Amino acid sequence: MKFFSTLRSVLRFRKFETDPVARRLQSVASVSDLRDISKRRLPGGVFDYIDGAAEDEVTLRRNSEAYNSVEFKPRVFRDVSNISVASSLLGKPLSFPLVLAPTGFGRIAHSQGELAVARAAERANIPYTLSTLGTRSIEDIAEVSNGRKWFQVYVWRDRELVKEMLERASASNYEAIAITVDTAVLGRRERDVRQGFTLPPKIGLGTIWDGILHPGWTWDFVNAEPISFANVRGKSVGDGSDPVSLAGYINSQFDPSLSWSDIEWFRSIWKGPIVIKGIQTVEDARIASEMDLEAIALSNHGGRQLDGAPAPFELLESVAQAVGGEIEIICDGGVRRGSDIAKAISLGADACMAGRAYLYGLGAAGERGVDFVLEHLKEGLVRTMALTGAASLEDLSGDLVRIRDR
Numbered sequence: 001m002k003f004f005s006t007l008r009s010v011l012r013f014r015k016f017e018t019d020p021v022a023r024r025l026q027s028v029a030s031v032s033d034l035r036d037i038s039k040r041r042l043p044g045g046v047f048d049y050i051d052g053a054a055e056d057e058v059t060l061r062r063n064s065e066a067y068n069s070v071e072f073k074p075r076v077f078r079d080v081s082n083i084s085v086a087s088s089l090l091g092k093p094l095s096f097p098l099v100l101a102p103t104g105f106g107r108i109a110h111s112q113g114e115l116a117v118a119r120a121a122e123r124a125n126i127p128y129t130l131s132t133l134g135t136r137s138i139e140d141i142a143e144v145s146n147g148r149k150w151f152q153v154y155v156w157r158d159r160e161l162v163k164e165m166l167e168r169a170s171a172s173n174y175e176a177i178a179i180t181v182d183t184a185v186l187g188r189r190e191r192d193v194r195q196g197f198t199l200p201p202k203i204g205l206g207t208i209w210d211g212i213l214h215p216g217w218t219w220d221f222v223n224a225e226p227i228s229f230a231n232v233r234g235k236s237v238g239d240g241s242d243p244v245s246l247a248g249y250i251n252s253q254f255d256p257s258l259s260w261s262d263i264e265w266f267r268s269i270w271k272g273p274i275v276i277k278g279i280q281t282v283e284d285a286r287i288a289s290e291m292d293l294e295a296i297a298l299s300n301h302g303g304r305q306l307d308g309a310p311a312p313f314e315l316l317e318s319v320a321q322a323v324g325g326e327i328e329i330i331c332d333g334g335v336r337r338g339s340d341i342a343k344a345i346s347l348g349a350d351a352c353m354a355g356r357a358y359l360y361g362l363g364a365a366g367e368r369g370v371d372f373v374l375e376h377l378k379e380g381l382v383r384t385m386a387l388t389g390a391a392s393l394e395d396l397s398g399d400l401v402r403i404r405d406r
Contacts (some may be wrong), residue, residue: 002358010327014300016027016031021368021369022364022368023307024037025343025365025368025369025372026324028372030062030336030337030376031336031337031357031373032090032336032358032362032363033363034198034363034364034369034372035051035219035360035364036118036299037301037357037360037363037364037365038050038051038109038170038360038364039051041216041217041363042109042214042215042217043207043214043217043218044195044210045107045192045195045196045210046217047363048191048192049108049189049191049195049197049198049234050108050109050359050360050363051191051356052189052190052192052304053187053189053302053303053304053307054187054188054189054256054303054304054305054307055187055188055190055307056307057303057307058303058307058308059300059303059306059307059308061201061303062303062305062311062314063302063312063313063333063334064299064336065311065334066146066312066334066384067215067313067334067335067339067340067343068335069314069403069404069405070347070401070403070404071401071402071403072339072343072384072387072388072400072401073388073399073400073401074343074387074388074389074400075082075388075389075390075400076389078389078390078391079140079391080378080385080386080389080390080391082391083382083383083386083392084391084392084393084395085282085382085385085391085392086393087096087350087351088128088316088344089350089351090175090176090273090276090294090295090328091273092148092349093125094125094127095124095125095126095378096124096126096341096378096381097341097345097349097350097351097352097393098124098126098335098341098351098352098353098354098374098378099126099127099128099129099330099351099353100117100121100126100128100134100353100355101299101302101332101353101354101355102129102131102134102150102152102178102180102277102352102355102361103131103178103355103356104131104132104133104134104135105133105135105199105227106135106158106225106362107132107135107136107224108199108221108227109359109362109363110220110362110363110366111221111223111224112362112366113135113136113362114130114131114134114135114136114140114141114352115136115140115141116129116143116362116367117143117362117367117370118130118141118145118147118149119144119357119367120358120370120371120374121145121147121148121369121374122145122146122148124146124215124371124374124375125147126150126374127140127147127148127150127175128147128148128149128150129142129146129149129151129178129353129367130149130150130152130167132150132151132152132153132154132229132231132232133229133231134229134230134231135227135228135229135230136230137230137231138142138151138165138168138172138174138231139168139172140230142173144171148175148238149175150174150175150177150178150275151165151174151176151177151178152177152178152180152190152277153165153177153178153179153235153252154180154250154254155179155182155255155258155262156188156253156254156255157253157254157255158237158253159255161232161235161237163269164296165231166266166269166270167269170270170271171274174272175272175273176239176272176273176274176275176295177270177273178274178275178276178292178297179218179266179274179275179276179277180278180301180324181258181276181278181279182299182300182301182305182306183250183254183278183301183305184254184256184258185250185251185256186247186251187301187305187306187307189246189247189304189305192245192246197245197246198226198243198244198245198246199243199244199246215374224342235329235349237241238253240313256355259349260287260291263291263293266371268399273295274293274294275293275295275297275330276288276293276297277292277293277296277297277299278299278301278334279297279299279309279319280298280299280300280309280315281299281310281315281324282315282318285319285322285323285329286322288323288327289323291327293327294327294395295327295328295329295330296319296323296328296329296330297330297332297349297353298312298315298316298319298329298330298332298333299332299333299353300312300333302332302333302355302356304327304380306401311333311395312331312332312333312334313331313333313334313340313343313344313347316331316344316347316348316349317347317348317398319348320347320348320349321348324348328350328351329348329349329350329362330349330351330353331344331349331352331353332352332353332354333353335352335357335377336357337377337380337386338353338376338379338381338382338383339379339380339384341370341377341380341381342385342388342396343401345393346396346397346398346400346401347398348398354373354377357373357377358370358374360373360375361373388400
């Protein structure tokens with residue numbers, strides 16, 4: 001009888017969760033777990049588009065691995081009873097130092113796509129950056145979010161089209177633009193080549209079979225409105241209503257002559273802050289600072305452009321030493337944990353950017369998956385600060401970290 005009494009005292013069954021999304025999230029502990037769920041739930045071509053990168057994907061791996069080269073030097077006997085992760089960027093407050101990066105074609109991960117991400121960013125009180133190649137328009141996002149909104153700019157050969165989009169963003173109260181400068185041509189994304197991936201996905205025997213194997217995604221996809229590049233819908237450049245290869249589209253439409261001299265043209269149209277996204281050298285960071293731009297994002301496009309480009313985190317310290325205090329610095333790429341944000345702030349970043357992390361959440365659990373990612377990153381930052389003896393972001397400095405190979 002003692003055996004059964006003891007057994008009853010320890011035997012507990014988890015109440016069955018009837019909500020499938022909540023049930024999916026019950027066992028999620030990290031962004032990596034969300035990636036695994038996304039891989040199971042999404043068709044192969046869709047997952048590879050989100051997860052993949054250029055050529056051998058060396059830069060993709062290094063973006064995340066770079067954070068592992070740094071260890072903390074925790075301080076003790078410090079009061080961490082009231083930790084603040086509040087910050088500011090472009091003169092406005094942040095609940096914690098993160099910006100949601102632009103990612104194209106959000107609705108291939110989930111039918112709510114960019115709308116879900118914008119709403120989650122508003123709840124978290126951080127900026128959301130809408131991609132030019134988003135599947136929801138500038139105006140669509142403004143309708144669902146009163147939060148901080150940035151508009152990412154790819155520069156078409158048709159400059160009148162670019163001008164029109166900037167004017168629409170201004171009319172919809174977007175606070176900043178982020179000009180992406182690393183796409184003179186599209187990088188060779190070999191997973192997409194192998195999959196024959198197009199946007200929207202072509203329907204063929206392989207696609208049908210993949211859809212049967214992923215019924216949740218398929219049901220969500222076929223019951224939503226058709227996917228297109230919403231910001232150029234109905235324009236002569238093509239809006240992706242018919243399947244196109246991304247490489248063919250970008251290489252025919254984007255302007256490879258874009259240069260520093262074009263900043264004056266942007267300033268004549270856009271009166272708000274300008275962020276240059278795609279800085280990969282100290283030299284270009286200095287030029288941006290000398291041109292009185294408001295911010296730079298150290299970025300290699302998530303490893304999707306030039307394989308062999310430097311990891312932004314590895315570039316961060318030298319850029320901060322060169323231009324820190326003159327221009328705000330955002331570190332984009334490889335962020336998976338709050339401790340990554342703490343390391344970046346310690347080495348001179350004003351904020352981090354994350355894209356894939358929230359796409360894994362979106363693919364795994366829709367809008368609630370994005371909420372999970374943002375809460376996970378913020379909680380991880382708070383916990384890391386408590387364990388390193390930092391009560392505020394000002395306490396995060398080079399004195400709290402060490403690069404192991406030094």
